[in-house]
Structures are given as C-alpha cells and as structure tokens.
Amino acid sequence: MIEALAEFLPPLMPLLVGIPLLTGALCAALRQRRTWRHVGSLVTLGGIFVFALLMVIVTSQGVVLAHQVGLWNYGIAIPFVVDAIAALVLMIISILGIASVLFAMGTHEARARFYHPFVLILFAGISGALMTGDIFNLFVFIEVMLLPSYGLLAMMGAKLGANSARIYVTVNLLASTMLLAGIALVYGTAGSVNLAELHGAASEDPAVAIAAGVMLTALSIKAAVVPVHGWLTRTYPMTSPAVTALFSGIHTKVSIYAIYRLYSVLFDGDPSYLWVALVVTSLTMAIGVFGAMGEKTTRSILVFHMISQIGYILIGAGLFTLFGLTAAIFYLLHHMIVKASLFLSTGAIEETYGTGEISRLGGMLKREPLVAITFMVAALSLAGLPPFSGFVAKFTIIQATLEEGHIWVAVVAVIVSVFTLLSMLKIWTGVFMGPEPEGLESEALESQAKMHGKRYLRVEAQAETPTLSIGPPTATTTAVLEGRQAVKVPLKLIVPGALLAAVTIFFGLGAEVLMSLSEVAAEQLMDPSDYVEAVSGA
Incomplete structure (x- = not known):
C-alpha cells in the first residue's frame, strides 16, 4: 500500500499548484454562478486535503516524495519534494482553508466574484512554497501567495x-x-540555489552563512518575530474575521516552515547560532503576551497572542534536538488549528453584533452558549490546560528546554502561559460572563443594516414572533428589543470554529499519533540526507 502510494503520488504533486490555479480562473469566469464558485472552491480545497493526507500516510514511514517537474533533467527542472513536515503543514492548512471559506460563505463575503479565485491562487502558492526544493522558487511561490492576499485585503x-x-x-x-x-x-x-547543492554550505563558509542570514531575517519579518512584529498587529485586526483566520494559519506559518527548512539544510543544524534563536524566541513569547494584556478588542488580543505563540514554535529551531523539534512541530500544528478556531468563534460574534470591542459586549454565555463553548475549548487549549492539545504542546516544549539545560527559556515559557490564560480570561469575563450592555441588540441591528447597505433595519412585533423589515424605527421597536432576542449568531457561523475546536480536542486526546508524526518530521530535519537526495533526483 505505502509502496504503491509512493510511486503514484509524486507525478501528481504539480497538480497541487496547477488545479487551484485552473479552478481559480474558472471561478473568476463564472460571473453569475455563485453556487458553482462555492462548490469549486470547497471541492478543490477538499481535494488538497485528501492528497495531503495521503502524503502524510506515506511520509510517516520516513519516505520522501520527489518529482522533477516536467520530467526535465536535474538542475533544469523545478524539484518538488515533500517530507513529513511539508505534508503535515499542507494538510492542516487545507483544513483551515475549508473552515475559513465556510465562514466567509456564512457572512456573504464569499459572494464577491473574486473571493474564491484569490483563495485558490493563494493555495497554489502555499503548495508550491511547501514543496519546492529550490530557494529561488521558494521566493516565487511566496510571491504567488502574497498577490491574492493583497486582493483579499483590497476587497475589504x-x-x-x-x-x-x-x-x-x-x-x-x-x-x-x-x-x-x-x-x-x-x-x-x-x-x-538548489537545496541539494546547498546542503551544509552555510556551516562551512561564513560568506554563505551571512547570505543565508539575510534570507532568515526576511523570513522572520514575514513570520512576525520580535522585534519585526509590529506590522502584524496593525493589519490583521483590520481585516474580516474570515480573512484573519485564513491568514493566521498561512503566511507566518509558511515562513516558519521555510526557516526550519533552511536551517536544517543550509546550516545542517549548526549549533553555533542557536543561542540567537533562543533569545529572539523568548522575547517574542514575552512581548507578544504582554501586548495582548493591554488590548481592548478580541481580535487584537488574539493577534498579539499569535506573535507570542510564534515564539513557542521557534524554540525548536533554537534547540535543534530531536525532542525539541518534535515538540515544536506538534506545537505548530496545534497552534494553527486553535488560533483559527478562536478567530472564527469571536468573529462570529463580531459579524453578528457589529463589534469586537470587549466593553461593548457581554452576556454572550447566556445568549450564545454554542459560541461560548467553542471559544472556551480553543482558549483553554491555547493557554495549555489539559486535556487539550495545547497542554501537550507546551508541556513537551518546556520539557525539551529543561533537558537541554535552558532553564531560563522554560521559566519564560511558563510565565507567558500564565499571562496567556489571564488574557483569555479577559475576553471570557468581558464578552461571555460580563453583563449585557444596554442597547446591544439595537446596535447589532443597525450594524447589520449598514452591512446590507440599508439605512435602517426595523423590528416589528407581529403575533408571538418579532419580524425584521426595512424602514425607519417605529414606536414598537424599543419594546420588542427589550423583551425579545432579535439577534442571534447563525449556526452557519458557529460550525467552522466548532469543527476546529473539535480537532484540538482530538489532537489532545490522540496526541500520541500526532506526536509520532511530528517525531518523523523532526528526524528528517535533524538528518536531511534523504531530503537532499530526493531533491537531487539521485
């Protein structure tokens, strides 16, 4: 079975780039076929997930999949190479893509003609960036990712x-x-620029090490590592929740993957520079969580948490041991799911009630119990409480640092975990447990009216059920709003975040499976000889 898949999958890997590009073009051409655009996007993303899952199954046995695109000779063809970490990251990103698209369909954001084309082109770039064995083509595919990202931002x-x-x-x-x-x-x-020919070059030649350091600095900016993190906190909270959730698991995470890949191959895990990574990651953890403590909206808090958690993920690069890399890869996969779930659950409230400001929300535990449960599961996982995946992720990261004698890094990680929990409690007490502010529903209705391009959204009492209609407010509006709940988060906005929350529970209870897969990926990073051999086509 494994041998058959190992032979069958490599020639099909270019389709992970080609099919999203083709489907994106078709979706753009379907001007009046909104349903077909939805179906085309979801089917394509589902296909990417299935293909990535098959690659995870094969690479879990230590196999490295490789294909020289176009069947050109080595040195001319673009090498596509997939090992365990690339397959795992692509699989998780495809899950996030499906959840984010479902959420965007629920908010009607996906009705825009070019929403699905932009998302699909974005995934073509992601697939190429994760599979390429050439650093120039890594740059090309990252740019393919960025161009539709600009389009998604412009659509807002x-x-x-x-x-x-x-x-x-x-x-x-x-x-x-x-x-x-x-x-x-x-x-x-x-x-x-071929990774096979660059194996160990940075550890042997200081000039190459400096050049590679420029690349790692650029990738650190894209990953929002402290002190080059400020752009993230000033942009992600300003997009829609669907786009924020999508971006949270893509741009920074692909950059983190590239950092791990380059250090594994170019530097061959050279321990000379690891202390720099540990200092930077510790600062990233601390500054990110302290920034979150001072924010006043749900998404801005969560975006600062993104920065803090990036510090945890990159601890593995600073340790570069088998256990440290295993823990970091597990943390990376867990974080992508949990963070997107948090953005979608709080985004469901923001889209329905028209605000993400904690001071303007309250009482959501009673009004929106399903959203509250979804948020609580993901928040407890992010804070690192058992039995969720975050507990396993943080425990193994801290254990790995202690094994290497980096007690100060472990202490920072524990302190940051405490403040992460406190900032999550800030959202919980303010949004879900706090008193319901006066005029919550009237402001929500007004916000919904503006989103639909109407001046007023009127609530009228007819028989036993209040109904919504367009027009100026009437004398009965206030009475209805005071006595009945006219605003409710629709189920279609709850389901995407809830599904991701269920995944984090699965990762926590079935941590052994994901940890074993992460260990295989860590072994391949520690010893990239099989990867290098696959890139060279030997």
Whole structure:
C-alpha cells in the first residue's frame, strides 16, 4: 500500500499548484454562478486535503516524495519534494482553508466574484512554497501567495484602513526584496540555489552563512518575530474575521516552515547560532503576551497572542534536538488549528453584533452558549490546560528546554502561559460572563443594516414572533428589543470554529499519533540526507 502510494503520488504533486490555479480562473469566469464558485472552491480545497493526507500516510514511514517537474533533467527542472513536515503543514492548512471559506460563505463575503479565485491562487502558492526544493522558487511561490492576499485585503474596502493596507503591502514588499537579495547573495557565494547543492554550505563558509542570514531575517519579518512584529498587529485586526483566520494559519506559518527548512539544510543544524534563536524566541513569547494584556478588542488580543505563540514554535529551531523539534512541530500544528478556531468563534460574534470591542459586549454565555463553548475549548487549549492539545504542546516544549539545560527559556515559557490564560480570561469575563450592555441588540441591528447597505433595519412585533423589515424605527421597536432576542449568531457561523475546536480536542486526546508524526518530521530535519537526495533526483 505505502509502496504503491509512493510511486503514484509524486507525478501528481504539480497538480497541487496547477488545479487551484485552473479552478481559480474558472471561478473568476463564472460571473453569475455563485453556487458553482462555492462548490469549486470547497471541492478543490477538499481535494488538497485528501492528497495531503495521503502524503502524510506515506511520509510517516520516513519516505520522501520527489518529482522533477516536467520530467526535465536535474538542475533544469523545478524539484518538488515533500517530507513529513511539508505534508503535515499542507494538510492542516487545507483544513483551515475549508473552515475559513465556510465562514466567509456564512457572512456573504464569499459572494464577491473574486473571493474564491484569490483563495485558490493563494493555495497554489502555499503548495508550491511547501514543496519546492529550490530557494529561488521558494521566493516565487511566496510571491504567488502574497498577490491574492493583497486582493483579499483590497476587497475589504472601507473596513481595512488605508494606513493598515499600506503597512501590510510595504512591509511584505520590503521583506520580499530582502529575501530575493539574500537568495542572490547565496547564489553569488555558493553558486547554486538548489537545496541539494546547498546542503551544509552555510556551516562551512561564513560568506554563505551571512547570505543565508539575510534570507532568515526576511523570513522572520514575514513570520512576525520580535522585534519585526509590529506590522502584524496593525493589519490583521483590520481585516474580516474570515480573512484573519485564513491568514493566521498561512503566511507566518509558511515562513516558519521555510526557516526550519533552511536551517536544517543550509546550516545542517549548526549549533553555533542557536543561542540567537533562543533569545529572539523568548522575547517574542514575552512581548507578544504582554501586548495582548493591554488590548481592548478580541481580535487584537488574539493577534498579539499569535506573535507570542510564534515564539513557542521557534524554540525548536533554537534547540535543534530531536525532542525539541518534535515538540515544536506538534506545537505548530496545534497552534494553527486553535488560533483559527478562536478567530472564527469571536468573529462570529463580531459579524453578528457589529463589534469586537470587549466593553461593548457581554452576556454572550447566556445568549450564545454554542459560541461560548467553542471559544472556551480553543482558549483553554491555547493557554495549555489539559486535556487539550495545547497542554501537550507546551508541556513537551518546556520539557525539551529543561533537558537541554535552558532553564531560563522554560521559566519564560511558563510565565507567558500564565499571562496567556489571564488574557483569555479577559475576553471570557468581558464578552461571555460580563453583563449585557444596554442597547446591544439595537446596535447589532443597525450594524447589520449598514452591512446590507440599508439605512435602517426595523423590528416589528407581529403575533408571538418579532419580524425584521426595512424602514425607519417605529414606536414598537424599543419594546420588542427589550423583551425579545432579535439577534442571534447563525449556526452557519458557529460550525467552522466548532469543527476546529473539535480537532484540538482530538489532537489532545490522540496526541500520541500526532506526536509520532511530528517525531518523523523532526528526524528528517535533524538528518536531511534523504531530503537532499530526493531533491537531487539521485
């Protein structure tokens, strides 16, 4: 079975780039076929998930899948190579893509003609970035990811401030320029951009190490590592919840994957530079969570948490031991699911009630119990409480740092976990347990009316059930709002976040399976010889 899949899958890997591009073009051409766009997008993302799952099954046995695109000879063809970490990350990202698209369909954001094309082109870039065995093509596919991202941000219109859009575009263009310059320097010093030929080059030649350091710096900017993290907190909270959830599991995580890949292959895990990573990751953990403590909206708190959790994930790069890498990969996969679930559950409230400000919300535990449960599961997992996946992730990370004698890193990780829990409690007590503010429903109805392009959304009492109609407010509106709940988060906005919350429970209870897969991925990073051999086509 495994041998048959290992032979069958590699020639099909280019389809992970080609089919999303083709389907995206078809979706753009279907001007009046909204349902077909929805179906095409979900089927394509579902196909990516199934293909990635099959690759996970094969690579879990230590197999590295490789294909020279176009069947050209080595050195001319673009090498597509997939090992365990690439397959795992692609599988999780496809799950996030499906959940985010379902949420966007529920908010009607996906009705826009180019929403699905942008998402599908984005996934073509993701697939290429995770599979390529060439650092120049890594840059190309990252740019393929960024172009539709600009489109998704532009679609938000007035919701995304001009200043935030300018920051996002400027920072990413700067980082991309730096990444390209680093690739040029690597080529100038090592004479190649092929990962097989670059194996160990940075550990042997200081000039290559400096060039590779420029690349890692650029990727750190894209990953929002402290001190180059400010762009993330000033852009992600300004997008829609669906886009924020999608971006949270894509751009920074693909950059983290690239950091691990480059350090594994170019530096061959050279311990000389690991202390720098530990210092940076500790600062990232601490600054991220302290920033979250001072924020006043749900999404801004969660975005600062993203930065803090990136510090946890990159601890594995600072340790570069088998146990440390295993723990970090497990943490990466867990975090992608949990963070997206939190963005979608709080986003469901924001889309329904028209605000994410904690001071303008309250009483949601009673009004929206399903959303409250979804948020609680993901929040407890993020904070690292058992039996959720976050407990396993943080426990193993801390244990790995202690085994290597880095007690101060473990202490920072524990302290940050406490503050993470406190900031989650800030959302819980303010949004879910706090008193319901006066005028909550009237503001929600007004917000919904604005989103639908109407001036007023009127509530009228007819018989036993209040009904909604368009028009100026009437004398009965206030009485109805005081006595009845006219606003409710629809089930279609609850389900995507709830499904992801269920996944984190599964990851927690079935941690042994995911941990074993993470260990295989860690072994391949520790010893990239099989990966290098696959890239070279030997």
